[in-house]
Amino acid sequence: MNIESMERTAGRWRQAGMLTFGMAMAGALLLGGCEKREETAAAGAKGVIRIAIANEDTFRMDYADYFAAKFPDLDVEIIPTLGLYDQGGDPVKKYMDIIDEKKPDLLFTDTWSYGKLAASGRLYDLSPLIAKDKFDLDNLLPAAVDYLQIKGQGKLYGLAPKFSSSVLFYNKDLFDRYRIPYPAAAMTWEDMLRLAQRFPAEGGKEERVYGFHMGYMQSPLDLIQYIGQAEGLAHFDASGRKLIADTDGWRRIYRLVLDGYKSGALQWDYSPPDKQRFDKEDVEREELFGAGRAAMTISTAGQVRSLRQREAAFAWDMTPVPSADPAHRQNPDFYVYPIFSIGSRAENVTNAWEVIKYFNGAEAAKIEMKTELELPVRQAFAKEIDGHSLEPFYRVKYEEADNSDNYAAVPMEFGQTYRELSLKLMDAMLQGGLSVEEGLRLQQEQGQRALDEAQAAARAKAGEAGAEGS
Template structure:
């Protein structure tokens, strides 16, 4: 039996033993409910096994999206729409932009009316999540998300006290956060020294520039008029801020992780520089909470004890929103579905209290959407993960409305040019100007070949 299957079976048993009231009245006869999801295995691990245990009269058929790939010149949204028309799932899994489009075209069932009719509790759901989804669909609710992923800034209180640095606060700007990080030492051997901040999983110039730009609502392009916007003053300032921080020596960039081998589980846990007490701050998901607790059990006195979290950095002009909360997996019901009742029963269940209670016991890096089950026995500020209202990702906004090949080429161009800037082979302003020019050729349908031809002609 696989580890995932064992976990899922355990959660099923926990749910069945924990229910004080049995399942709701079942539909008459057997109903086949077609659900759109990545794959059958992942669906049953995430939702299906628990749902099937309580609702045996609803037969689930998973319509896998694994083979949804755009053809030449086609967008991912085009390919997804064709897939839905052909396979006709009852429950749809949509990205934010797909949900926005389908809701605007009247293709989704109004869930607000259904919730009111069945007295389904919407009040217990993270307010910012509902606000975000309604904002995508003109204030109406056509979709829901059972869970969400979020990041926050973790900090080591002992290191802040040791070096006399003020503690971070909720809703700081990136500039303020980096200023705090810069007050920690920058000397010493990579495997032993203290760092001010570990920015994220990727810590190169491209990644950090994207994080800073995203918090400010910047975008590399405007798909509506197919125009690049990469060399704006705001992008240049964001990239210069990132470049200065990286060159300042106070960011942890994984210098001591190259080909490192671990002979014990303790060594593996301590390789995380935050758990090992070598970074004053780190940006991570809720998964780090469980890793810290695991380390406290295994490492005892060697482990980090005195820590807390604050929200991700924000735009001071718009301090209550963030692009670091992911709710892209929006579940909705096709308004033309012949199985609306069964589909609504499924959405009620996976967004309900009992499902959230059970799933909260298996930390997978995300949170159940109900605030009641986002808690910490030690009083840490986990509200930092959902205090900000999600906003649409702007850095690559509407990328799924352009041909897939064009987007890939632009992504590669951004990575290559900022890599050159990171090595000091050009300034960040020069890099962004080159991204602007090369990206515009790509959007104009001329691409790399046309650019090389133009360059040869100039020579």
């Protein structure tokens, strides 16, 4: 998730709930005297704070009310960062240039840029401040803290109040109708897809029930890639010069997913609309679970909001996503947001730290849970939504994949070429004209040739750029 998309997501937080927010804030302030030191210290924040955030509108919509109530003596200066991903070139490098020039005190970073900023020395280590103020880390989701520390190479350069992860939603009425046992809490991907295949392939395309459906997937290849990511499978070696496609791990996942689609238990007939925005009909076509026509789906907390809005008439529940190793629970949809960090050259460290403490503390988490359907990193405030426990979302761990940086050396142009090749071969495998073994052998050979060509072109381009600059 990039800087801009994170801030677009943030922009939706309080759009529809300002009255509720105001009431919740008032109630929280009445209780302020009962909070820990980390919650009451905000009263001492005075002077200037320079904040790197999308723009003035984002700050006004998402944070201005909080600052008016909790930091009335702070003079806020906004350093806009919106649009870095629309200008071409390296957006993180441009972000770093802004930090170097403007020297913000407080930064709203994201999971893409956080590690790079930390490694470049542009973020302030929060550990001494945390220790000095005895800031409560014990009640934070361990996966969130682990993520921030791992990306910070053992140090904590930021704190994030919210996170996203996904769970397996299931339609209890459909399972009861076909007398199929509910999904277990410790299933493997094989278990889940075999469970999906127990639902009979009955009826026409517009009314039949599917065992599993995951919306907005353009091809079975997307589910294959999703499961591969969950299991930590690599596409490239550490150098980024060798393609990894024809392996036992990838063959197993291809067979598993393609068997599911061939059986009719899985549905993926995705037709992206030829327009900029999805309308209601487009969403309905991709929301088979919400329509009661899919027994299972994998989705984020937004699925709960969707079920509530459409007043779903069926009984449903959720359980952790499948995992090759249930003890680890890698989740492709896991990320934390927004990440509050202090610039390493900040002039107002104390003010920035007071803001970070507040937004990552108990009082702010309490307010958010009253006004928004979000997942707070503070686990004490994760109760339930519409009678459903949020606990499955919290059954997640973060471990840095061995191949997490392997994409850095891969030319961006190769991505589309490789996807088109993979789709063509996968379609042949799906139709039965090509075995999984032969398909992945061809994918390995043809993909490696394409990667070699892309690498050669990138080296030539870099050489030309170097010659021009000399």
